[in-house]
Amino acid sequence: MTVQGSDCTPSQLRPAFQVRTGILHNETSGKTWLGRQYGSLVARFQKNRAAAIPPRWVIPPKKLEETQRSTTRPLDLLPRLLSHHELQITSLGAGALAHGIRTGAFSCLQVTEAFCHQAAVAQQLTNCLTEIFFAEAMDRARQLDDLLIANKGKPIGPLHGVPISVKDHINIKGHHTTSGYIAYAEKSTVKDEDAPLVGALREAGAVLYCKTNNPQCMMVLETVNNIYGRTLNPWNTKLGAGGSSGGEGALLAQNGSPLGIGTDIGGSIRIPAAFNGLYGFKPSAKRVSTGGWEVTLTGQESIVAVAGPMGHNVEDLDLFQQVVTDAKPWLKEPLLKMPWQSQIEAMKGQKLTVGVMLWDEVVMPHPYITRVIKEVAKKLDEAGHEVIPFKPYDHLRAWEEILLPLYLTDGGLDIKQTLFAGNEPIFPAAKRLLDNPIVQRRMVQEVWEFNRARDKYRTEYLRKWAGTAKETDSGKPIDVLICPVAGLNGMPHDVMPWWGYAAQWNLLDYPSGVLPAGTVLGTDEYPKGYEPANDLDRENMKLYDNKMYRDMPVAIQVVGPTHEDEKVLGAMSIIDHVMKG
Numbered sequence: 001m002t003v004q005g006s007d008c009t010p011s012q013l014r015p016a017f018q019v020r021t022g023i024l025h026n027e028t029s030g031k032t033w034l035g036r037q038y039g040s041l042v043a044r045f046q047k048n049r050a051a052a053i054p055p056r057w058v059i060p061p062k063k064l065e066e067t068q069r070s071t072t073r074p075l076d077l078l079p080r081l082l083s084h085h086e087l088q089i090t091s092l093g094a095g096a097l098a099h100g101i102r103t104g105a106f107s108c109l110q111v112t113e114a115f116c117h118q119a120a121v122a123q124q125l126t127n128c129l130t131e132i133f134f135a136e137a138m139d140r141a142r143q144l145d146d147l148l149i150a151n152k153g154k155p156i157g158p159l160h161g162v163p164i165s166v167k168d169h170i171n172i173k174g175h176h177t178t179s180g181y182i183a184y185a186e187k188s189t190v191k192d193e194d195a196p197l198v199g200a201l202r203e204a205g206a207v208l209y210c211k212t213n214n215p216q217c218m219m220v221l222e223t224v225n226n227i228y229g230r231t232l233n234p235w236n237t238k239l240g241a242g243g244s245s246g247g248e249g250a251l252l253a254q255n256g257s258p259l260g261i262g263t264d265i266g267g268s269i270r271i272p273a274a275f276n277g278l279y280g281f282k283p284s285a286k287r288v289s290t291g292g293w294e295v296t297l298t299g300q301e302s303i304v305a306v307a308g309p310m311g312h313n314v315e316d317l318d319l320f321q322q323v324v325t326d327a328k329p330w331l332k333e334p335l336l337k338m339p340w341q342s343q344i345e346a347m348k349g350q351k352l353t354v355g356v357m358l359w360d361e362v363v364m365p366h367p368y369i370t371r372v373i374k375e376v377a378k379k380l381d382e383a384g385h386e387v388i389p390f391k392p393y394d395h396l397r398a399w400e401e402i403l404l405p406l407y408l409t410d411g412g413l414d415i416k417q418t419l420f421a422g423n424e425p426i427f428p429a430a431k432r433l434l435d436n437p438i439v440q441r442r443m444v445q446e447v448w449e450f451n452r453a454r455d456k457y458r459t460e461y462l463r464k465w466a467g468t469a470k471e472t473d474s475g476k477p478i479d480v481l482i483c484p485v486a487g488l489n490g491m492p493h494d495v496m497p498w499w500g501y502a503a504q505w506n507l508l509d510y511p512s513g514v515l516p517a518g519t520v521l522g523t524d525e526y527p528k529g530y531e532p533a534n535d536l537d538r539e540n541m542k543l544y545d546n547k548m549y550r551d552m553p554v555a556i557q558v559v560g561p562t563h564e565d566e567k568v569l570g571a572m573s574i575i576d577h578v579m580k581g
Helices: 039-051 061-070 074-081 084-090 094-102 108-126 134-150 182-187 196-203 246-253 270-275 314-326 367-382 395-407 413-421 428-435 444-470 500-508 535-542 565-580
Strands: 017-019 024-026 129-132 163-167 207-212 259-264 279-282 306-311 353-356 386-389 480-483 512-519 553-559
Touching: 039 129, 039 182, 061 074, 061 108, 074 108, 084 108, 094 108, 094 314, 108 129, 108 134, 108 163, 108 207, 108 246, 129 246, 134 207, 163 246, 182 413, 196 207, 196 259, 196 314, 207 246, 246 259, 246 270, 246 306, 259 270, 259 314, 270 279, 270 512, 270 553, 279 314, 279 565, 306 314, 314 512, 314 565, 353 367, 367 386, 367 480, 367 512, 367 553, 367 565, 395 444, 395 500, 413 428, 444 500, 480 565, 500 553, 512 565, 553 565
Parallel strands: 163 207, 163 259, 353 386, 353 480
Antiparallel strands: 017 024, 129 207, 259 306, 279 306, 279 512, 480 553, 512 553
């Protein structure tokens, strides 16, 4: 990867390093090394993070090492490290917590302290946090308890006393934003205001207590950077937690948060949600505030990044959307003036018409994914919903000829210059992305041509969706489509797999959500004699090891047309209830 203006590459500026959990490791000598130029910076950020965990919550190093050696599944360790009462509180979602606080079942302080403790444990087990401000959170919780008494039990908002975690590259007043880049960390000062989205949640009564890890350059499916290290998957530490909202995914999977903010331009909410057995939602563009971010590629508008929720149930995703839309963000940013009109209650009892896409004709998903989608389709059919096959439309062409070129019309220059400014090595997954020959610097006229191709493809796909009316009993198009979230549900470290299953809907600007629907079984295997369709399919097939994936969660993706966000969440609620019987 050559950086313009330099005779060497960032990867040549250092020996071969690999990030473990929180450290840099020289693969040549086998010695841990923090780097002469930015080692002190990394040490300072990590030291501050460690110091923010109260001593009573620090797991003794020997005990931590022993517990981590005993299992690759940190989820199994949580009952040993937290009290029964704390585990009871942290098992609840945002809506249930808000109700419990309103009714006096527990105080804001009890809830905040339980989640802070669980987040501290999650951090020590999987390295999922960046900024930690538990003391500040507990002060705020005490204030909220006092306000509840003063207001005779009336909350200041629907999230009164509910802890909310936030992805690192979103600004929070009084705290740093590094976004996974050394260069950002070097220049970082504490922020003097919240991102508008954070401010809206705070005004609704949310308690902010931590920021979560994201990867170098964002555009990858694993969370690892040179400041905070690698976030591990709490279901299996040999696998990644997903990206780019992987810190959120790992924290939520360990019940260290009831509800978190992720961002998504190619699957960065949905893939970590899927890999960690969670619920997640990518809204249509311009419906949720995206101000107050610090990240490369800002200003690229051909494929619009969005913010959205990750949580433990569909209703909490809907609650998030309601709260942040009720704040009328269109009065502060050029967003769509579309008040949220939840459909979850209105759609109860409704019979859906559901399209089913088992694969995108590019990469055949691992066998546990196709099995689970078939099981979901069967249960929906048995419950009286209409289910029809859905054939993909030119997904590989869309990726190669439209989407990937539009992601990086600068040829990755912004990312490369940021890495060079921090004199930091690039990670393998990011390097593979930027080394793709499709990634090139484009002339303005070329960008216009790609944008025209994007709009033409969107029109063609919309017509294909509308054309499903010819196949349904009702004579109406499908309500939603169910399909894979990715070609796999977790992956070994430093791998960059096919991500077209998620990115396709960013290209089309279709709202899409993820819900857990099963687990990997020991019997899940490729059909005997299966021949991969292409090199990408072959790569994905080689990543499958049943012993590695067994008992991992399996998710499905639910997709709807642009701006039908409420309907997608309503359909997700119906599908979720069918799956749970």
